[in-house]
Amino acid sequence: MAVQSVESSTTSSTSGAFGPAVALSCRECGERFELGPIFACEACFGPLEVAYELPAGDPEGLRRQIEAGPNSIWRYAPLLPVPADVAELPSLNPGFTQLVKADNLARELGVTGELHIKDDSGNPTHSFKDRVVAIAVQAARTFGFTTLSCSSTGNLAGAVGAAAARAGFRSCVFIPHDLEAGKVVMAAVYGGELVGIEGTYDDVNRFCSELIGDPAGEGWGFVNVNLRPYYGEGSKTLAYEICEQLGWRLPDQIVVPIASGSQLTKIDKGLKELIAIGLVEDRPYKIFGAQAEGCSPVSAAFKAGHDVVRPQKPRTIAKSLAIGNPADGPYVLDIARRTGGAVEDVNDEQIVDAIKLLARTEGIFAETAGGVTVGVTKKLIEDGLLDPSLTTVVLNTGDGLKTLDAVAPTTGPSAIIRPTLDSFREAGLA
Amino acid sequence: MAVQSVESSTTSSTSGAFGPAVALSCRECGERFELGPIFACEACFGPLEVAYELPAGDPEGLRRQIEAGPNSIWRYAPLLPVPADVAELPSLNPGFTQLVKADNLARELGVTGELHIKDDSGNPTHSFKDRVVAIAVQAARTFGFTTLSCSSTGNLAGAVGAAAARAGFRSCVFIPHDLEAGKVVMAAVYGGELVGIEGTYDDVNRFCSELIGDPAGEGWGFVNVNLRPYYGEGSKTLAYEICEQLGWRLPDQIVVPIASGSQLTKIDKGLKELIAIGLVEDRPYKIFGAQAEGCSPVSAAFKAGHDVVRPQKPRTIAKSLAIGNPADGPYVLDIARRTGGAVEDVNDEQIVDAIKLLARTEGIFAETAGGVTVGVTKKLIEDGLLDPSLTTVVLNTGDGLKTLDAVAPTTGPSAIIRPTLDSFREAGLA
Numbered sequence: 136m137a138v139q140s141v142e143s144s145t146t147s148s149t150s151g152a153f154g155p156a157v158a159l160s161c162r163e164c165g166e167r168f169e170l171g172p173i174f175a176c177e178a179c180f181g182p183l184e185v186a187y188e189l190p191a192g193d194p195e196g197l198r199r200q201i202e203a204g205p206n207s208i209w210r211y212a213p214l215l216p217v218p219a220d221v222a223e224l225p226s227l228n229p230g231f232t233q234l235v236k237a238d239n240l241a242r243e244l245g246v247t248g249e250l251h252i253k254d255d256s257g258n259p260t261h262s263f264k265d266r267v268v269a270i271a272v273q274a275a276r277t278f279g280f281t282t283l284s285c286s287s288t289g290n291l292a293g294a295v296g297a298a299a300a301r302a303g304f305r306s307c308v309f310i311p312h313d314l315e316a317g318k319v320v321m322a323a324v325y326g327g328e329l330v331g332i333e334g335t336y337d338d339v340n341r342f343c344s345e346l347i348g349d350p351a352g353e354g355w356g357f358v359n360v361n362l363r364p365y366y367g368e369g370s371k372t373l374a375y376e377i378c379e380q381l382g383w384r385l386p387d388q389i390v391v392p393i394a395s396g397s398q399l400t401k402i403d404k405g406l407k408e409l410i411a412i413g414l415v416e417d418r419p420y421k422i423f424g425a426q427a428e429g430c431s432p433v434s435a436a437f438k439a440g441h442d443v444v445r446p447q448k449p450r451t452i453a454k455s456l457a458i459g460n461p462a463d464g465p466y467v468l469d470i471a472r473r474t475g476g477a478v479e480d481v482n483d484e485q486i487v488d489a490i491k492l493l494a495r496t497e498g499i500f501a502e503t504a505g506g507v508t509v510g511v512t513k514k515l516i517e518d519g520l521l522d523p524s525l526t527t528v529v530l531n532t533g534d535g536l537k538t539l540d541a542v543a544p545t546t547g548p549s550a551i552i553r554p555t556l557d558s559f560r561e562a563g564l565a
Numbered sequence: 566m567a568v569q570s571v572e573s574s575t576t577s578s579t580s581g582a583f584g585p586a587v588a589l590s591c592r593e594c595g596e597r598f599e600l601g602p603i604f605a606c607e608a609c610f611g612p613l614e615v616a617y618e619l620p621a622g623d624p625e626g627l628r629r630q631i632e633a634g635p636n637s638i639w640r641y642a643p644l645l646p647v648p649a650d651v652a653e654l655p656s657l658n659p660g661f662t663q664l665v666k667a668d669n670l671a672r673e674l675g676v677t678g679e680l681h682i683k684d685d686s687g688n689p690t691h692s693f694k695d696r697v698v699a700i701a702v703q704a705a706r707t708f709g710f711t712t713l714s715c716s717s718t719g720n721l722a723g724a725v726g727a728a729a730a731r732a733g734f735r736s737c738v739f740i741p742h743d744l745e746a747g748k749v750v751m752a753a754v755y756g757g758e759l760v761g762i763e764g765t766y767d768d769v770n771r772f773c774s775e776l777i778g779d780p781a782g783e784g785w786g787f788v789n790v791n792l793r794p795y796y797g798e799g800s801k802t803l804a805y806e807i808c809e810q811l812g813w814r815l816p817d818q819i820v821v822p823i824a825s826g827s828q829l830t831k832i833d834k835g836l837k838e839l840i841a842i843g844l845v846e847d848r849p850y851k852i853f854g855a856q857a858e859g860c861s862p863v864s865a866a867f868k869a870g871h872d873v874v875r876p877q878k879p880r881t882i883a884k885s886l887a888i889g890n891p892a893d894g895p896y897v898l899d900i901a902r903r904t905g906g907a908v909e910d911v912n913d914e915q916i917v918d919a920i921k922l923l924a925r926t927e928g929i930f931a932e933t934a935g936g937v938t939v940g941v942t943k944k945l946i947e948d949g950l951l952d953p954s955l956t957t958v959v960l961n962t963g964d965g966l967k968t969l970d971a972v973a974p975t976t977g978p979s980a981i982i983r984p985t986l987d988s989f990r991e992a993g994l995a
Contacts, residue, residue, distance in 0.1 A: 206661070225668070225669075233658060239731070261691070261966070293930075296928070297928030297930070300669070300927060301928035303669065319976075319977060320969050320972060321965075324920070324976050325928055325930070326921065329979055330979060332982060334983075342984040349986055490754070494756060496730060498657055498689070498690075498726070500690070536964070536967065539750050542754055543746060546754050547753055547759070548753060548760060551763065554763065554771065554772040556781060559760075559776065564737060564760065
C-alpha cells in the first residue's frame, strides 16, 4: 500500500476530497501511504499523519481567502484534508471560538505582557472535540463509511453523536457502563446507538480495535482509531485561529493540556505550517504541556529528563485528561524541549482553585481541563519557567457545565435571607 | 424628567455613550424621557423603551460596516444604545451565533421551504441572556453603577455573574433559595455574591423592587429592573443576525418562545428597524409565540380572542419560560395578530419529544425552551397555521446541559454488553 511519490496518491479516486493532503506519512520512519482509513505504519507500526502540499507563494492572497471564509474551522480548508467546498456539506461547523484577552487574570497572575484564553467551550457541543470530529466525519464521508463510532469517556461520545446526527450518519459509540448519569444523557440524546461496556476505558478501547478487524465493524469509521490521522488534524485549527486572532502573529508561549498528547503535537504542526507558508513571521515560540498531578506521566518524564513515558493509573478530577499511557507522550516531550517549554502538573485542589480564578476574573467557566492549564500557567510563572512579560495563550478545551461536580462542594450562595431589607442588611451585603 | 425634544437628551452628559439612542419612550402613552436608569413612565406607569435616531440614507454603507464588524452583537453597535467603541470595552462579546439550516428536521416535519434553527446555545454562558445582559452592562457603566444585580431563576444569574466578572463590576444576584444544585453552582462560580431568598421567584422580584428604592441599593444596576429598557434591546440582535445570516433577507415566519414576552416584541422591533433603514426589503413576516401548556397565559388569551392575559400558576418542565404573569403578554398578542402569526403551546411530553427530535436530526441539544419552540412549530404545521413551503426560523434560546433532568429519565444506552464481539452480536447492533 506504500506509495512511491506524492503524484500517485493525488490521482486516486478520492482526488480533491482531501484538498492539499497528498499522503499519509509515518511519524517514525517517514514511509508514505495512500490516503485511506489506516492509522499505523505497515513497516514499523508507527502512527500515521497527514502529509500536505500546502499552498505556497502567495501568503497575502491566502490570508485574504481565509479572512473572507466562514466563521468556523472551514475558513482553513486550504490547509486541511478536506475538499474546497467542505463548508457546503452538513457539519456542526465548529471552531473560530473566542480568543479572550484576559486582562483581569493577567493582573492576578502578575502577567505584564498579553495574556489570552482560547476558549473552546464555545464549540457546538462545548469542547474542542467538535474540531477533530468534524474532520473525521469528512474523511468518513469520502471513504464511504455509513456508521460513525468511537471509544469515549463521555465528551467525545457527545461530539460524535451530534456530528453524526447533523451529517446524516448512523452512530454507535462505546463508553464504560458506569459513567456519570449526566454524561450518559449527553451521549445518548442525539439518538444514535450508545453501548455501555462492562469494563474500564481500556477495555472499551481494546474492544473497538477488535471490532475494526471484524466483519461486524465493516463500514464503520472509528473517529479516534481508523480515522485518527484525519481526526488529529482538527487540532491544528487551534493554532491557526490563535495566530489569526492575534493579527497573524505567533504567540510567544502556549499552554496546552495533555491527554493523549495529540492536541499539543498538532498545535506545533499548525504553527510550523503557518511559518512555512509565510502567514506568520518565523520566530521562536514555546509550547508548555499541562497535566493533572493524579495523571502526570508526561510531566514526570519531563522532570526526570526521560525520553520515554512510564504509564500511570489515573486518579484525578480532570477526567478528560485521564489517559495514563498517552500515545503521543514522547512527541510532547520532544516539542516541549525543542521549543524551550516545559511540562508541569497541578493537584486537584489547585485545579478547582484555577477554575474559580478564571471564572471570577474573566467570566469563563472552564471544565477541569481548563483548571489544569490555568493552574499550570500560574505555577510556571511562580517557578520562573514562563515569562510573564511576553504574549501567552492558555487553552480552555471544555465547559464547566460538564464537570459541575468538581466545584459543587465549594461553590454556593453567600447567604440565605428572608425577602426583607432588614434581613438583607443583617447579612452584611449592602 | 420628561423631555420636550430629542435634542435636549442628546446634549446630556452621557452624549455618545448611547450611540443612536436619543430618549426613553413610553410604550403606552409615548411620553419621552431622558436616557437614565428608569423603567416606568411617570405619566402612566407604562413600560419605557429606547427610542433612536437610526442611521438612514446609506443602507449599503451600513451593511458593509456591519459585515466588517466583530463576530458578536457589537457588529450592530450603530443600531444599539451603546457607544461606537463598545467592542473595545471588556464584555463577554455574545452573539453572532449559528443560524443552522435544518434540512433533516425539515424533512421530518414536512417542511418543503427553508427551515433554520437560530441556535443561541452558542453564547458564552449558553443562553440568549448574554445578549441582553451585555447591553445592560454597558448602560450600568455609563450610569456609574458599581454593582450588577438581578432576580433570577438561574440562567440570568449565571449570565450576570459572568458578565460582571469580565467587565469588572461587583455582582450580587438574588435567587429563590431552593433552586436545583446545578443552577446554584453556575450562578455562584463567577465569584460574585449570590443570595438565596426564602420565598418564591415572585418574592425575589418584590424584594429587588424594594431594594432599588432603598439606600442599600444605591449604585446598583438591576439588569431586569432599572436597566430593563436597555437590557431588552439586546434581543433585537436576534432579528438582525437572522436577517444578515439569511443574506439580508426577512424570514417569512419566526417561532419565538414566550417567557415575559419581551424577546418576541424586541424581535419584531428589530425587524421593523431593518425595514425602515432599508437593510432588508419591506415585505410581510409572521411572528409566532411558543409556550408550555403548563404556563400558557398568552396562548390561552390568543386562542380565546382576548386582549388581556389572565395570570397562571406555572407548572411545567420549561422553567426558563415559567412566568405566569408575562409583562409583555398584551404586546405579544398584538404582534401575533398584526403579523398573521399565532401563539400555541405544547405539553411536557411534547417538549421532551421535540428536544430529542432536534438532537436526533440536527445534533443540537436544546434546553426545554428549545423543545417548546420546536414542538410548537410541529403543531403549527399540523394545524395548518404555519406554511411549510416558506422560509421559517425557529429559536433555540438555551442549552440542554442546563436542563438535563428533562430528558434524563428517557435517555440512556441502547445496550450494556461485555467487551466481546459475541456479546456485541447478541445485542443486535452490528
